[in-house]
Amino acid sequence: MKFAFSIPVFQEPGSSDPFRQTYELCQAAEEYGFDLGVVGHHHFLPGYATSPFVLLAAIAARTSKLRLGTGVFLLPLHHPLEVAEQVAVLDHISNGRALLGVGIGYLTKEYEAFGAPYNRRGARLGEAIQVIRAAWTQESFSYEGRHFTIPEVQVLPKPVQQPHPPIWVGAVARRAQERAAELGDGWMSDLLQTLPVEKRLTDRYREACARHGRQPVVCLLRNSYVAATRREVEEKWLPGAIESQVWYWRAGARGRDDAGLFQRMDAGEKISLEDFARDRAIAGTPDDCIREIERYRQEIDCDYLQLSIGNVGGYEETRKSLELWGREVLPAFKE
Numbered sequence: 280m281k282f283a284f285s286i287p288v289f290q291e292p293g294s295s296d297p298f299r300q301t302y303e304l305c306q307a308a309e310e311y312g313f314d315l316g317v318v319g320h321h322h323f324l325p326g327y328a329t330s331p332f333v334l335l336a337a338i339a340a341r342t343s344k345l346r347l348g349t350g351v352f353l354l355p356l357h358h359p360l361e362v363a364e365q366v367a368v369l370d371h372i373s374n375g376r377a378l379l380g381v382g383i384g385y386l387t388k389e390y391e392a393f394g395a396p397y398n399r400r401g402a403r404l405g406e407a408i409q410v411i412r413a414a415w416t417q418e419s420f421s422y423e424g425r426h427f428t429i430p431e432v433q434v435l436p437k438p439v440q441q442p443h444p445p446i447w448v449g450a451v452a453r454r455a456q457e458r459a460a461e462l463g464d465g466w467m468s469d470l471l472q473t474l475p476v477e478k479r480l481t482d483r484y485r486e487a488c489a490r491h492g493r494q495p496v497v498c499l500l501r502n503s504y505v506a507a508t509r510r511e512v513e514e515k516w517l518p519g520a521i522e523s524q525v526w527y528w529r530a531g532a533r534g535r536d537d538a539g540l541f542q543r544m545d546a547g548e549k550i551s552l553e554d555f556a557r558d559r560a561i562a563g564t565p566d567d568c569i570r571e572i573e574r575y576r577q578e579i580d581c582d583y584l585q586l587s588i589g590n591v592g593g594y595e596e597t598r599k600s601l602e603l604w605g606r607e608v609l610p611a612f613k614e
Contacts, residue, residue: 280576282609283315283498283585284308284601285350286338288328289594298337300594304601305338309345311605312613317350317380317585322389332365339373348378350467350500350585351449355383355400356393359407359427360434363414367438375439380467380498381408382449386530401455402426408446408462415443447498451480460487465496470587471527474558474578481579496582499575502560503586505568505603512562513552515596520560521550561586565607572612 289300305316318334321327328334335347347369354362362379370377383400384390390397406424413420414434422429438444448459449467459466466484468477481497488495502524504516521544528541540559544550556562561571572584588600 280581280612281314281583282312282612283317283350283583284313284604285500285585285587286316286318287588287597288318288326288334289597298334301334302338302341304594304598305342305345307598307601308605309342311601312609313345313605315346315348315378315583315585317348317378320349320352321384321386322353322356322392332369335377336369336372339369339376342373344376346376346378347373348380348445348447350380350447350498351382351384352380353384353389354381354407355403356389356395357407359410360414360429360432362407363411363434366411366444367415367434367436370438370440370444371436377438377440377444378447379411379444380447380449381463382467383455399426401458404448405458405462408448411446412443412462445496447496450484453483456480456484457487460484460493460495461491464493465498465582467498467585468500470500470502471524471559474575478578481581497579498583498585499579499581500585500587501575502556502562503568503588503604504560504562505565505600505608507564507603509552509563509567512564516562517550517552517555520562521555565603568604568608569611572608576612 286301286305291297291299308316318328318331320331322329331349331352339347366377366379381404383404387397390400403426406426410422410427410429413422415438419431419433421431445464447465447467448463449469450456450459451469456466468480472480477499485495502520504512506512506515525544528545540554552562561568575584586604588597
């Protein structure tokens with residue numbers, strides 16, 4: 280099992296190097312043994328990379344081993360030829376470390392602003408993946424689809440990685456997971472599903488890969504935080520984690536809520552760390568996190584575990600937590 284982390288985007292307005300803290304976190308993560316850094320993508324929302332490939336290129340220039348990707352890039356909003364070119368250039372800058380994670384999103388205002396049809400975003404995603412793969416692997420190509428018509432073109436440069444950078448697809452719905460198995464090179468989960476649901480989704484994805492003759496790659500995403508004591512986790516991380524999850528819930532990115540946890544959080548009820556983290560997050564002391572990761576490994580046996588370490592408490596607290604992950608948790612799973 281390899282370890283990924285969600286790259287927190289810290290920006291210092293007015294600074295001559297405004298993303299310095301983000302770069303430093305990625306350099307530290309590389310030093311501590313993380314295998315992959317993933318940056319999220321949204322438009323019109325604070326705290327997200329609106330131009331993720333630009334940010335990843337800057338990170339690539341400051342690192343040497345860390346694989347860099349999107350998780351997930353809202354591909355249906357953008358033309359696939361442009362995305363193919365940008366990721367290929369990133370692959371050259373990083374010397375073959377680029378990864379393209381794509382998804383459809385859930386915020387209608389993004390589609391309205393870009394003039395893209397919200398109800399056809401799944402079909403657009405499928406066609407866009409086909410276009411990108413053709414652009415990367417064929418000397419020249421043309422494409423005729425429902426959503427994209429492309430005359431004979433030659434996309435340059437071709438990526439460093441052969442046959443091309445991995446394309447991972449974020450998916451929860453059955454049809455979306457089928458698309459991930461048929462067209463993608465890996466599957467990315469989301470933050471909102473419980474462990475039992477994630478296990479069912481993983482099994483369904485792997486079954487779909489078997490039908491399509493594809494090798495499954497599972498990247499499991501979990502809300503995560505490690506601190507010296509559970510009290511620190513409760514005080515420094517839990518309130519912000521609850522606020523974040525309620526925001527996603529209200530925005531429409533919903534998971535199963537059989538126990539009514541999200542309704543209780545939305546109503547302002549006080550939630551304990553145990554209630555919040557059970558089957559949903561990996562949070563606690565280093566020993567707590569090691570035990571929980573081992574449980575996830577036994578239940579799902581994912582290829583990548585992506586830790587959303589968050590930016591609770593700002594840069595210093597995030598850096599402190601990242602160091603604990605790297606020094607006291609990850610070594611338990613590195614050969």
